[in-house]
Amino acid sequence: MSTDKAPPDLDPVIHAQARLRVVAALNVLADGDEMAFGSMKELLGMTAGNLSVHLTKLEEAGYVRITKTHKGRTPVTFVALTRRGRLAFEEYTKAIRALLDNAGGVT
Amino acid sequence: MVEDDRPPSPEEMLRVIEEQRAATTKWLYGDPLLLYMPWGVAWLIGFTAFFLHYGLDGRAYAPISQMQALAVLMAAQIVAGAIAAYGIVRMNSLVRGDSSARGAMFGYAWMAGMLLMVVICLRMGPLLPPDETGLLWAGTSLLVVAVLHMAGGAIWLNWPMFFIGAWVAAVDALGVLLGAGWHALLTAVLLGGGFIVASVWLRRHDR
Numbered sequence: 001m002s003t004d005k006a007p008p009d010l011d012p013v014i015h016a017q018a019r020l021r022v023v024a025a026l027n028v029l030a031d032g033d034e035m036a037f038g039s040m041k042e043l044l045g046m047t048a049g050n051l052s053v054h055l056t057k058l059e060e061a062g063y064v065r066i067t068k069t070h071k072g073r074t075p076v077t078f079v080a081l082t083r084r085g086r087l088a089f090e091e092y093t094k095a096i097r098a099l100l101d102n103a104g105g106v107t
Numbered sequence: 108m109v110e111d112d113r114p115p116s117p118e119e120m121l122r123v124i125e126e127q128r129a130a131t132t133k134w135l136y137g138d139p140l141l142l143y144m145p146w147g148v149a150w151l152i153g154f155t156a157f158f159l160h161y162g163l164d165g166r167a168y169a170p171i172s173q174m175q176a177l178a179v180l181m182a183a184q185i186v187a188g189a190i191a192a193y194g195i196v197r198m199n200s201l202v203r204g205d206s207s208a209r210g211a212m213f214g215y216a217w218m219a220g221m222l223l224m225v226v227i228c229l230r231m232g233p234l235l236p237p238d239e240t241g242l243l244w245a246g247t248s249l250l251v252v253a254v255l256h257m258a259g260g261a262i263w264l265n266w267p268m269f270f271i272g273a274w275v276a277a278v279d280a281l282g283v284l285l286g287a288g289w290h291a292l293l294t295a296v297l298l299g300g301g302f303i304v305a306s307v308w309l310r311r312h313d314r
Contacts, residue, residue, distance in 0.1 A: 027128070043134050093121075
């Protein structure tokens with residue numbers, strides 16, 4: 001079940017530096033909290049277009065929930081990690097740790 | 108597509124996770140230095156003024172009236188409160204959801220606690236000698252501070268906050284037992300100074 005790039009057992013949706021940072025940042029929020037798109041952009045140092053692309057990929061995988069709303073007249077977008085996304089991030093972190101442990105054992 | 112060209116190594120990815128977690132925590136919850144330092148400075152200055160007014164043996168160490176000491180403490184606390192309010196408003200613009208509701212309820216608990224304290228002190232204060240009146244105000248206000256820090260620790264599972272609350276409770280109890288002069292001295296040094304030390308320590312240890 002492996003793709004071309006990601007080693008086996010590593011979630012290909014998360015196994016890209018930019019998306020990993022998005023997920024790691026959202027994982028800091030408590031359950032039931034959402035982060036504003038504008039502030040995410042600032043925190044991650046990404047352009048709006050760049051961040052949108054990654055968020056769309058994560059949304060397609062069911063890892064993030066994107067809510068569009070208005071604050072006064074200006075549209076605001078909020079992003080949150082879904083339960084599935086949180087689980088996927090936990091699994092990914094576990095897999096990375098396991099890989100490192102194995103590598104340490106062999107060499 | 109914006110993708111990394113080469114597959115990153117597990118070490119790199121683990122480092123990225125850790126760095127992003129730390130950066131996000133700091134960015135969201137602010138600098139512990141800004142959280143505790145202003146209150147530490149306010150109490151150090153304000154209660155030192157009260158200490159100089161009361162003295163330890165019933166004689167003032169400096170010609171400061173109780174009202175002047177109160178004015179110094181209040182002015183310093185208004186600055187600390189303004190900094191805290193700025194941090195809360197900033198965080199609310201970044202995140203919405205359950206934690207906003209939690210923070211709002213916690214904020215109202217502070218207001219209710221302080222209001223109730225004022226009502227009790229306004230009613231009971233005039234019945235006491237001036238030094239004891241001052242002790243009543245200081246002792247009950249620190250009661251609210253202690254209990255709500257401990258409760259905040261419970262809400263956010265924040266151990267430093269919980270222990271800071273317990274520390275305030277212990278110093279307040281000891282000070283009230285020893286009298287107005289000692290209470291002011293202990294509060295200035297152990298709580299004012301303590302908060303300053305705690306803010307620096309918490310920043311170094313990254314929570």
